[in-house]
Amino acid sequence: MGIGRGRPQAASLCSCARTARRRPVTSSYHPESIEPRWQAAWAEARVYRTPNPGDEDFDPSRPKYYVLDMFPYPSGAGLHVGHPMGYIGTDIVARKKRMEGYNVLHPMGYDAFGLPAEQYAIQTGTHPEVSTRANIETFRRQLQSIGLSYDWDREIATCDPEYYRWTQWIFTRLFDRGLAYQTEVPVWWCEELKTVLANEEVINGRSERGDHPCVRRPLKQWMLRITAYADRLLEDLDDVDWPESVKRMQREWIGRSEGAEIDFPIDGLDASLRVFTTRPDTIFGATFMVVAPEHPLLDEITTESNREAVGAYVEEAARKSDLERTDLARTKTGVFTGRYARNPLAEEGTGEPIPIFVADYVLATYGTGAIMCVPAHDERDFEFARCFNLNVLEVVRPPEGTDGLEQGVCFTGEGTAVHSPPFDGLATPEAKARAIALLEERGIGKATVTYRLRDWLFSRQRYWGEPFPVLHHPDGSTTRVRDEDLPVELPPMEDFAPSEDGSPPLARAQDWVHTTDPETGEPAERDTDTMPGWAGSCWYYLRFMDPHNDSAAVGEEAMRYWGNVDLYVGGVEHAVLHLLYARFWHKVLYDEGVVNTKEPFQRMFNQGMLTAFAYRDATGRLVPADETEEGEDGVVRSKESGEELEQVIAKMSKSLKNVVNPDDVIAEYGVDTFRVYEMFMGPLGESKPWNPRDVAGSRRFLERVWRLFVDPDSDAPVRARFGPEPTPDGEVPELVREMERALARVEDSFEHFNFNTAIAALMTFVNEATKRREELARSTAERFLLTLSPFAPHLAEELWHRLGHADSITRAPWPALEKAWLEEDTFELVVQVNGKLRARISAPKGADRSTLEELARDAASEQLAGRSVRRAVVVPGRLVNFVVA
RNA sequence: GGGGGAGUGGCGAAAUCGGUAGACGCAUCGGACUUAAAAUCCGAAGGGUCGUGAGGCCCGUGUGGGUUCGAGUCCCACCUUCCCCA
Numbered sequence: 001m002g003i004g005r006g007r008p009q010a011a012s013l014c015s016c017a018r019t020a021r022r023r024p025v026t027s028s029y030h031p032e033s034i035e036p037r038w039q040a041a042w043a044e045a046r047v048y049r050t051p052n053p054g055d056e057d058f059d060p061s062r063p064k065y066y067v068l069d070m071f072p073y074p075s076g077a078g079l080h081v082g083h084p085m086g087y088i089g090t091d092i093v094a095r096k097k098r099m100e101g102y103n104v105l106h107p108m109g110y111d112a113f114g115l116p117a118e119q120y121a122i123q124t125g126t127h128p129e130v131s132t133r134a135n136i137e138t139f140r141r142q143l144q145s146i147g148l149s150y151d152w153d154r155e156i157a158t159c160d161p162e163y164y165r166w167t168q169w170i171f172t173r174l175f176d177r178g179l180a181y182q183t184e185v186p187v188w189w190c191e192e193l194k195t196v197l198a199n200e201e202v203i204n205g206r207s208e209r210g211d212h213p214c215v216r217r218p219l220k221q222w223m224l225r226i227t228a229y230a231d232r233l234l235e236d237l238d239d240v241d242w243p244e245s246v247k248r249m250q251r252e253w254i255g256r257s258e259g260a261e262i263d264f265p266i267d268g269l270d271a272s273l274r275v276f277t278t279r280p281d282t283i284f285g286a287t288f289m290v291v292a293p294e295h296p297l298l299d300e301i302t303t304e305s306n307r308e309a310v311g312a313y314v315e316e317a318a319r320k321s322d323l324e325r326t327d328l329a330r331t332k333t334g335v336f337t338g339r340y341a342r343n344p345l346a347e348e349g350t351g352e353p354i355p356i357f358v359a360d361y362v363l364a365t366y367g368t369g370a371i372m373c374v375p376a377h378d379e380r381d382f383e384f385a386r387c388f389n390l391n392v393l394e395v396v397r398p399p400e401g402t403d404g405l406e407q408g409v410c411f412t413g414e415g416t417a418v419h420s421p422p423f424d425g426l427a428t429p430e431a432k433a434r435a436i437a438l439l440e441e442r443g444i445g446k447a448t449v450t451y452r453l454r455d456w457l458f459s460r461q462r463y464w465g466e467p468f469p470v471l472h473h474p475d476g477s478t479t480r481v482r483d484e485d486l487p488v489e490l491p492p493m494e495d496f497a498p499s500e501d502g503s504p505p506l507a508r509a510q511d512w513v514h515t516t517d518p519e520t521g522e523p524a525e526r527d528t529d530t531m532p533g534w535a536g537s538c539w540y541y542l543r544f545m546d547p548h549n550d551s552a553a554v555g556e557e558a559m560r561y562w563g564n565v566d567l568y569v570g571g572v573e574h575a576v577l578h579l580l581y582a583r584f585w586h587k588v589l590y591d592e593g594v595v596n597t598k599e600p601f602q603r604m605f606n607q608g609m610l611t612a613f614a615y616r617d618a619t620g621r622l623v624p625a626d627e628t629e630e631g632e633d634g635v636v637r638s639k640e641s642g643e644e645l646e647q648v649i650a651k652m653s654k655s656l657k658n659v660v661n662p663d664d665v666i667a668e669y670g671v672d673t674f675r676v677y678e679m680f681m682g683p684l685g686e687s688k689p690w691n692p693r694d695v696a697g698s699r700r701f702l703e704r705v706w707r708l709f710v711d712p713d714s715d716a717p718v719r720a721r722f723g724p725e726p727t728p729d730g731e732v733p734e735l736v737r738e739m740e741r742a743l744a745r746v747e748d749s750f751e752h753f754n755f756n757t758a759i760a761a762l763m764t765f766v767n768e769a770t771k772r773r774e775e776l777a778r779s780t781a782e783r784f785l786l787t788l789s790p791f792a793p794h795l796a797e798e799l800w801h802r803l804g805h806a807d808s809i810t811r812a813p814w815p816a817l818e819k820a821w822l823e824e825d826t827f828e829l830v831v832q833v834n835g836k837l838r839a840r841i842s843a844p845k846g847a848d849r850s851t852l853e854e855l856a857r858d859a860a861s862e863q864l865a866g867r868s869v870r871r872a873v874v875v876p877g878r879l880v881n882f883v884v885a
Numbered sequence: 886g887g888g889g890g891a892g893u894g895g896c897g898a899a900a901u902c903g904g905u906a907g908a909c910g911c912a913u914c915g916g917a918c919u920u921a922a923a924a925u926c927c928g929a930a931g932g933g934u935c936g937u938g939a940g941g942c943c944c945g946u947g948u949g950g951g952u953u954c955g956a957g958u959c960c961c962a963c964c965u966u967c968c969c970c971a
Contacts, residue, residue: 028924243889244889245888245889245890245969248888248889249888249889249969249970252887252888252970252971253970572889572968572969573968573969575969575970576969576970608968609967609968611967649967680897680898680909680910681897681898682897682898683898685890686890686891686898687890687891687967687968688897688898689896689897691896691897691911693896693911693912694896694897694910694911694912695911696911697909697910697911698910700910700925701909701910703924703925707925712925748901754899756897756898756899756909756910757898757899757908757909759909759910760898760899760908760909760910761908761909762909763909763910764908764909767909770926828905830904830905832904832905832954832955834954834955835904835953835954835955835956836955837905840905870954871954872954873904873954873955875904878904878905879904879905879955881904881954881955882954883954883955
């Protein structure tokens with residue numbers, strides 16, 4: 001191996017060397033010839049293949065590292081330069097870990113089921129299978145052209161029957177555990193898309209995809225009981241190393257709140273109205289109640305004289321989204337039902353009748369679908385009471401100095417209970433506890449926890465998704481398909497457009513629907529819904545551990561070795577849904593004994609968004625970037641009309657006509673330049689604009705690297721002469737020190753993924769080494785190439801071989817930082833007077849405070865002349881600050 | 886409406902702990918090489934100001950306050966902007 005410290009790795013690399021010898025001898029940097037050659041050599045030698053436990057060449061003594069990208073949905077548009085930013089970041093991490101001797105699991109696949117392929121199919125007639133396959137080909141070609149070190153033997157696509165067989169298998173486990181059930185629920189129905197959509201796929205009453213209008217409709221749907229895992233999903237967030245912001249989003253999404261359920265007797269009916277409240281201590285302030293328009297008791301509660309008005313109101317509410325209904329800023333609406341309830345804690349006969357309203361700001365799906373309203377201490381109730389002129393009764397006195405009812409505002413914080421006979425004078429937490437104790441004692445209420453999280457609507461009336469592995473029997477019962485009968489494959493269909501009546505396309509595959517129950521031989525029907533796009537992505541990280549296993553979703557040995565994902569990188573847009581769903585499935589699989597980790601993703605990192613310049617003319621029309629030119633005055637104009645354009649920075653998107661295709665960048669500058677530029681732009685976690693003008697700088701850097709090693713005026717593959725090697729006890733040569741500084745900064749950059757600073761450090765070294773090339777020792781040059789290789793692997797590999805190495809640099813040992821080479825005898829001492837810089841002088845490293853003060857006093861003698869030094873602040877190793885009068 | 890991030894040269898950005906603001910690169914300008922150009926190499930460069938010059942001085946990290954010998958960094962208030970959620 002290269003510099004002789006590492007153990008030989010599993011993959012045979014001799015073919016790399018063979019291929020390398022076929023290279024033409026060129027003296028200037030030609031990435032277009034180097035890069036495809038090495039990509040072919042790496043593929044041929046399978047240098048990125050990662051053996052699994054049980055494989056012949058598996059080395060169990062090495063530690064494991066699993067670094068994963070969020071796999072892409074293979075859209076028809078292909079990749080733009082924003083997609084690979086995270087991929088390049090993880091590739092750099094994977095390459096360094098490999099060089100450090102880890103067994104690195106670094107796979108890639110495709111989230112290939114879902115609506116867009118089907119919409120495209122309906123528009124063009126191309127079968128989703130066909131367009132998805134074609135898109136995958138494009139994605140794979142593009143990903144491979146970027147030199148990403150994936151183990152392509154592990155590639156998966158969620159639409160493969162061999163993959164979704166196990167998605168279905170996991171569903172059957174959910175089914176067995178009672179976590180999957182069918183029920184009639186009001187769901188968003190999109191007439192245009194002919195499907196049900198999840199709450200999160202509908203924005204302002206329109207579909208997220210396509211922006212079509214949607215309405216609420218009750219339909220029988222598959223649901224997953226994610227709420228049963230709410231507490232564990234909440235608690236285990238403490239054990240993962242994720243951005244706090246993402247954890248917070250998940251916590252808020254789950255929305256756990258503690259409170260009480262209370263039964264209010266209804267006047268004139270032998271029924272009571274159950275409400276949920278987080279503030280049982282305010283029950284004596286309840287001056288009215290509200291039920292949701294969908295509340296099951298509404299019909300019974302409503303009196304004859306109010307029936308018409310209530311009916312009309314309910315009808316209107318059905319057309320609104322939850323969002324519109326609960327918007328705080330909106331004027332509250334509602335209708336009186338004609339009925340009253342009673343405070344169950346009030347002494348007999350003392351309680352005022354409490355009017356019951358129906359109002360759409362209460363949702364049927366949250367809590368019990370009914371609330372007691374305490375306008376003095378709840379914003380929405382306060383607002384409602386104002387609109388309808390209802391009583392407002394203060395039952396919590398705010399702490400001293402805080403505004404409350406007396407100042408005309410609604411106080412929602414904690415204070416002291418008043419006007420509440422059983423708990424007058426108690427502080428809010430005690431009053432809550434007292435209220436709950438009283439309710440439980442009298443059997444009219446109890447402490448409860450509710451969640452904002454709802455069960456997961458898990459079915460779609462579409463074709464391009466996983467079929468449900470269940471059989472419906474003539475007696476109305478439903479059983480799951482036996483393991484040995486999986487997968488339930490999608491039937492081939494010519495026409496997969498949704499039916500006009502909204503029934504799913506699979507319902508038309510009559511031969512497929514009508515089957516026999518293999519257990520009983522009786523006729524049975526298949527389910528005609530399919531799973532949503534999220535299903536396949538819930539567990540793909542597990543399949544990567546053991547992608548070809550045909551007897552289990554993931555083999556036990558592989559699962560035990562790979563554990564969970566050490567580093568997961570992707571966009572923040574998946575912070576809630578994908579990550580929550582995947583964590584839910586993982587926990588079910590944990591209970592099932594399939595995995596032995598509680599959490600799937602140990603560390604998570606969100607890459608920033610890539611933006612780009614877009615141009616608008618005076619009319620606001622968007623002008624494609626390639627139809628613009630910048631004048632000498634720096635003003636951007638339209639090439640065609642010469643009109644001045646406004647430059648805006650925005651997310652890369654087709655509609656803004658500012659998409660940059662990586663293929664074009666690679667064709668013009670080469671892969672390594674593309675990789676270096678993407679990382680050099682700024683920290684991986686920040687959003688930043690792509691500036692086509694800046695790319696050349698990264699290319700120039702690589703050319704300087706090339707010339708450091710190859711003499712452009714000679715035919716020799718590499719410069720023959722190197723400077724003297726550093727001796728163990730001699731003085732540390734400047735370039736050795738310089739390289740070590742660069743290495744230290746590169747190491748640092750892996751902490752926060754700010755590879756821009758790593759590349760800046762490598763540039764600084766190259767600049768210095770170019771100036772004093774005759775001093776550059778061979779060992780220093782090799783350390784540099786090793787350090788460069790994760791960032792610019794093709795160039796590093798080429799030069800590594802030109803230096804005479806037969807084995808690939810991708811498996812050469814990562815250089816260990818030599819701290820001793822960083823140490824220096826002197827430092828630059830900063831001299832300040834009253835905090836202002838006045839001199840910089842060289843001082844010996846170990847000098848004590850008084851020596852430093854003397855040196856500084858000398859250096860600042862001019863500024864100090866005639867002034868009295870009141871104090872001297874000495875920071876050893878840094879500065880001296882004189883405080884003068 | 887709620888939550889989070891970010892505001893530093895013409896542009897992307899850098900600056901472990903509070904201690905030299907602007908590293909590294911882009912664009913720009915000057916010079917060398919060249920018949921010429923490209924490429925490359927060398928150099929200049931935050932703003933202002935004084936000086937023939939070397940160099941000096943003042944201002945400067947969104948705004949206004951505060952803490953400190955010393956603030957891009959810490960605290961308070963505000964403005965702008967992006968993202969996420971509702």
